[in-house]
Amino acid sequence: MRINRQNSKFVTSAANPASFINDGKPQIVLSGRSNVGKSSLINTVLSNGKLARTSSEPGKTIMVNYYSVDNKFYIVDLPGYGYAKRSDAHKKQFGSLTDSYLNKYGSPTFILQLIDLKVGPTGDDCMMLDWLSASGIPYAVVATKADKLNKTDREKNLKALATHPLLCDEEGVCNVDIIPFSSLKGEGKEEVFSLILSHVTESKNAD
Numbered sequence: 001m002r003i004n005r006q007n008s009k010f011v012t013s014a015a016n017p018a019s020f021i022n023d024g025k026p027q028i029v030l031s032g033r034s035n036v037g038k039s040s041l042i043n044t045v046l047s048n049g050k051l052a053r054t055s056s057e058p059g060k061t062i063m064v065n066y067y068s069v070d071n072k073f074y075i076v077d078l079p080g081y082g083y084a085k086r087s088d089a090h091k092k093q094f095g096s097l098t099d100s101y102l103n104k105y106g107s108p109t110f111i112l113q114l115i116d117l118k119v120g121p122t123g124d125d126c127m128m129l130d131w132l133s134a135s136g137i138p139y140a141v142v143a144t145k146a147d148k149l150n151k152t153d154r155e156k157n158l159k160a161l162a163t164h165p166l167l168c169d170e171e172g173v174c175n176v177d178i179i180p181f182s183s184l185k186g187e188g189k190e191e192v193f194s195l196i197l198s199h200v201t202e203s204k205n206a207d
């Protein structure tokens with residue numbers, strides 16, 4: 001399938017499940033804690049610097065944002081979790097929006113779970129990994145901000161991910177793709193895009 005990734009545009013921000021898009025087109029979902037680099041990944045992978053709003057202030061993305069790529073599929077930017085400074089009421093609202101999308105009213109085709117390579121999986125990340133492995137929805141891990149680590153720490157932290165119990169089977173074999181990624185350097189950009197396309201194509205073939 002030929003995709004012109006630069007022919008991408010913001011479609012809508014959904015603040016409640018009634019506004020979720022369910023039009024049958026594949027939806028590639030970005031999940032991860034606040035500030036992990038979800039919006040930056042969208043801009044990098046789609047080579048479209050200003051598409052998704054990014055910020056050094058965590059909590060920028062507070063609604064479910066849909067981006068259409070070449071009118072063929074969506075990239076869905078979920079609100080980041082684990083942002084400590086949000087009020088409990090806010091956290092509940094974001095949590096329930098994400099929960100509604102993932103568990104009930106959304107249409108996830110493939111999920112990219114972003115984990116900060118330097119920080120490693122947080123408690124919230126582990127909850128997501130646990131949920132993902134039980135969900136039956138195809139997913140991969142994108143290890144973000146890889147540019148922040150030196151070679152030794154990078155290898156160490158990638159190995160820690162590849163041997164993490166939540167990403168391995170009973171024999172200790174990791175069966176989830178883990179892609180080192182840097183929006184700053186463009187590392188992993190093509191791998192992530194290819195992975196996305198393979199799931200878009202697969203889902204189209206299943207129609």
Ligand SMILES: Nc1nc2c(ncn2[C@@H]2O[C@H](COP(=O)(O)OP(=O)(O)OP(=O)(O)O)[C@@H](O)[C@H]2O)c(=O)[nH]1
Pocket residue numbers: 032033034035036037038039040041053054055056057058059060061062079080081144145146147148181182183184185
């Ligand atoms: N060094 C480095 N910084 C990055 C990278 N990706 C994102 N950042 C920075 O991390 C901060 C957060 O990035 P965002 O893309 O806005 O993060 P987000 O996951 O969308 O955050 P929320 O919208 O709050 O959920 C910004 O200051 C980015 O410039 C990266 O690959 N390397």
Ligand SMILES: [Mg+2]
Pocket residue numbers: 038039040053054060061077
């Ligand atoms: Mg964001």
